[in-house]
Amino acid sequence: MLVEKNVPLQSYNTFGIVAKARALVRIRQAQDLLSLAGIIQEQKQQAGLAPGKRLAPDLEPLVLGGGSNIVLTGDVPRLVLKMEIPGLRLMEENEAGWLVEAGAGERWHDLVRWTIEQDMPGLENMALIPGTVGAAPVQNIGAYGVELQDRLHSLDAVDLWTGRPFSLTAAQCAFGYRDSVFKHRPAGGPGPQEGDIDPATAGLGLSGRAVITRVRLWLPKPWQPVLDYLDLQRRMEQTGIQRPSPRQVFDWVVDIRRHKLPDPAVLGNAGSFFKNPTVTPEQCQDIIAREPRIVHYPMADGSFKLAAGWLIDACGWKGKMVGHAGVYEKQALVLVNLGQGEQGATGGEVMTLAKAIQTSVYERYGIRLEPEPVVV
Template structure:
């Protein structure tokens, strides 16, 4: 277990926001985590679990917590059932690296989720998704430690209560013993069930365009992975070059009646009907329609190629502050609400 005091966090969040943690603990094993939970000198600090830092905004310059940086490694094939191959990855593994590894093993199923930044341990928390697939579609189970008691536990998909960019790990317990696990658990390992009878997920228009452009009627999983990587790189900035936390707002859902009302006023609004009768609206389109693309407030700005992404426009030695990012985010929320009557919800966790 490695512990640093007043540790800089700028290199541990993809937005590149400068902040310091009261303590930073590098957790590379279950034993490291147990030692951190038992350490007397850390006992008085709140705990903040950190994965790849790709879905977090450090709103202030001081994080008054023991930051548990999850770096648990490990990749392995566990077993084969009649329908699935079960694979396991340590929480600290790169998500994209894990996707690449599964394909190298001849195990398709995660290719639509290629190039999503962050770690495997963070994937269930956010229930990451892209191009017609969410991680819950392949999820099997996970192992975690209760930060309050130090006890290990295992959850299956139903117990994780997955929703759109949501899970039990994003909800605080309503009362002692409640079901929410926000701030109460650290994920150690995650398992996925990959289908032995694989079928490509090609419902998104961007993928259909790639099929037409390349004249491929039946793409392989690796081809889909390559397309997804190319599409994401064309649309989204590389955090190593331009700090960001990916999509900053969730796509809002509205009733069919609300959608008809918006279409009557804004016929070009991008929308997607859902199986339950509701309609998902493209948050990026709403933001763009309000004129925010390419705008900036201080050192925080809206990405010029995709209005859904907020970016750090400051220099490495003078980056955007968390306050600037949140001021910009709130201004965008106000604009969208005033024009469309819709409240946008941030996707990253704000600390």
């Protein structure tokens, strides 16, 4: 296992923020993580911790996939794990559906495109979402009415505290809106965090402890298109196609996202910066009374999801800047890096802008926007 020192991270985060990793390890197979567990045990001994106890947050390894959901506020003193495990394969097919497996280091969009090319639909609404397969369950990614939790069958991971592999089903991942067990720290005190991970109680939290190595997705037959979102409804009206094929839905989503969101290779960004907030029916009606044009969607539990980009735009933030960080002029939900390299935005400028937007939206609507990216 090769440990690289003082590695520039600018090309490893889609915001293009200049920063360095004190040490970086490329994870190309699950076995690499088993070796890493030994290093972590040595760190615990040096810190005077028992083998089953967790390291302080500033000592835990930082797992880096595609770098599309992260804001670096400075150099990273922690060990960075660059996930590069490859592999795409069909594990099983029967009359009910397809079971597909992908390595954590594969680009998510490459997986979606591959399934469409192999005539295995079901992921097309999530086309062009940036990042890697391994990061998808952490964030419970989703777009245009489909979330990863709707398609996840199971996943494999490695416990960094013990070096042992384990698997979780979708139900054991404790999915929520842009949330999962992998975003929450293990609970303190006695329990499964002091020994092997028990999948039945993994909901206690796996952040800083578990690293996903492979993901399996179940794509059901017969295929049913998900076309409830307004952008897709408009495409149906524009094209006159009322029964689009999976490839047509895929192409529509790719085209919509390319028109809405900037290419990180041209303009640094982390995609949608804020989660769409959910409110009660009463809150939604109150806002509609003041803002009849607000974009909102009913949820299965009776609540309503509001378009965060609409709220930010209504507060006048589109095109505004703090240093070299700005709000994208075509989509207020996206914060962008308006410079490059040393002359580009810093993580501090990005977060100053984000906090100013949060304050503005709260003062006008009483809604607290929650950032999607991880701030390091």
